Amino acid sequence: MFSALFYLQFQSAKNRVLVRFRRLKQPKYLLGGIVGAAYFYFYFFRYLFGLPGSNRGVSLPSTAELQALYESVAAGILMIIVILAWVLPHDRAALTFSEAEVDFLFPAPITRRGLIHFKLLRSQAAILFTTLMLMLVTNRFGGKFWIHAAGWWLVLSTLNLHLLGSSFVRTKLLDRGITNTWRRLIVLGLVALTTTAVLIWVRRSMPRFDISQQFDVQVVEDYLQTAVTSGPLPWLLYPFRLMVRPYLARDGHAFALALLPALALMALHYWWVARANVAFEEASVEASRKMAQKIAAARSGQLRNVDRKVKGRRSPFVLGTTGSPLVALLWKNLISAGQIFTPRLWILFAMTAVMFAALLAQFSHNSSLVSAGGIAAAMVVMWSLFIGPQILRQDLRQDLPVADILKMYPIRGWEVALGELLAPVAILTGVQWVLLLVSVALLWSAPTQYLTRPITLAAGLGIALVVPALDVIILQIPNAAVLLFPAWIQTGKERAHGVEVTGQRLIALFAQLLVFLIVLIPASLAFGAVFFIGDRLLGQTFALVLGAAAATVILAIEGGLGVFLLGKLFERLDISAEGSPS
Helix, strand or coil: CHHHHHHHHHHHHHHHHHHHHHHCCCHHHHHHHHHHHHHHHHHCHHHCCCCCCCCCCCCCCCCHHHHHHHHHHHHHHHHHHHHHHHHCCCCCCCCCCCHHHHHHHCCCCCCHHHHHHHHHHHHHHHHHHHHHHHHHHHHHHCCCHHHHHHHHHHHHHHHHHHHHHHHHHHHHHHHCCCCHHHHHHHHHHHHHHHHHHHHHHHHHHCCCCCHHHCCCHHHHHHHHHHHHCCCCHHHHCHHHHHHHCCCCCCCHHHHHHHHHHHHHHHHHHHHHHHCCCCCCHHHHHHHHHHHHHHHHHHHCCCHHHCCCCCCCCCCCCCCCCCCCHHHHHHHHHHHHCHHHCCHHHHHHHHHHHHHHHHHHHHHCCCHHHHHHHHHHHHHHHHHHHHHHHHHCCCCHHHHHHHHHHHHHCCCCHHHHHHHHHHHHHHHHHHHHHHHHHHHHHHHHHCCCCCCCHHHHHHHHHHHHHHHHHHHHHHHHHHHHHHHHCCCCCCCCCCCCCCHHHHHHHHHHHHHHHHHHHHHHHHHHHHHHHHHHHHHHHCCHHHHHHHHHHHHHHHHHHHHHHHHHHHHHHHHHCCHHHHCCCC
16 A cells, blocks of 8 residues: 555656656747756755855854754744644644545545554655755855755754644544643643743742843853753753754764764654544544645635635725726726735834834834934835835736736726835835835934935835835836736736746846836936035935936836836736736
8 A cells, every 4th residue: 555655656747847848839938947956056056966056155153062052942942842833723734635635545445544654654745855955045154065954954853743742642532622821821830830940940040130231142142042051941942952963963973973863853753644544534624625725716716715704894995886997997906915014003103113113213212223213214114125025916916817807907008017006005105105104203213424414314204105005116116017928927817937937037127127127227316416506506415306306207107117017918918829828
């Protein structure tokens, strides 16, 4: 039976790989595959074999003391994950099978232990892929790639076995009348008792930490090393340290010494799971039904709505019976944004952010920390110009599948384009203005030699003027791409995955950055000219505001031209001639 299950998994994996290779016959996937393969080679794979140009820019120190500290911190993270696995879940044990597997395997002459082995064998595909990705990322910081790969595999496999075993125990407790509430209270009680015992030991045995030295990295590091290498903590973390020790081994000899205890711990977990006699078939059938619903919802672009209770909620504003179609499209897309846009949420978010900034500025005695927080908030505003369009997709990328319906309405193309852009622009601008308020409040309370209070206020006002126009332009780029290359852009239909899709996204990202930089050239020249003249006549403070206003006018003109061109592209779009979006 085991050989049949192994054959099934092997053939499924082989077929998935063959499908990806056959897809490369299409030019859109072939070009994406070439770019994606180049990205993985230059950013990851050349570091594995020490190829030319693969010098690591960052390497973590590996002294014995730091190794012990890293080991304890990683063990602590694993312990938290395990505790959450015993506290948070509430369902019975359910091994996830597809509907086809339920139909063929459950009536077959196969024992529960055989189904568990099938589940464990199937989970190894995801574990091996995750291991590969984590190894590629972490190997850039030094170490031997095979040690990292084996270490990650041991950690993920043992953790997977423990999560499965804990679900079996949870089911047995429910069968014996112990509810989820009692289980959580017992686990949390044990955690509270253990934490109390550790805190009592720390208070009695360890010196008091000097809070004035909280920014001294060496002092904090020495204190943590003392805490995790003495007292009860090393014993509490011991099983978890066994799990992470192979990954942190510095050479083959240390890895061999750490491998046997880690394998023994994993074998103990396997024995625990394999010998469990828990009825999970009924829950597994229900889980497979839910999984099938999620797959169907993902393919129809409604993944967020699956298993969600339908309930009425207030619209962002009352839509009149007559008026501009732009307002109707804005209203529709704000509703589509869901919890991202509710007036109450935005008011609470703005009040919390400003109050936090004011309290930090009032009570902090470290002016450099306050100014660093203000600069960080301003940097987030800049980053939002590139991250926001990837998150906020309530525009033509969402409505392309119903473009034929939109084209039937008595609305001009530029009105459709502008109406589709209004919702994400409004949401993104709101986030940016709140962050600007935080930044200005912090920098106002902690002025520096270059960021004086007048300069801070002028710069904040100038950025507030510019960002709405920038948002319009930056959101036009992916919307233009979806009209020009609808087969390349993910539109909420069945999502493709793989190296070639990664390459497609990289191409789109670089193209978006290039177009954005080109569009910024006229606005930058206008800002520079007005600022130069204004600085000579009115001073730097007024020059910043006037320069930002001039740049905003140029960006608004460019945005208007972009909306007009988007409208023309939308009017000429023929979805039937482009094929289904991938």
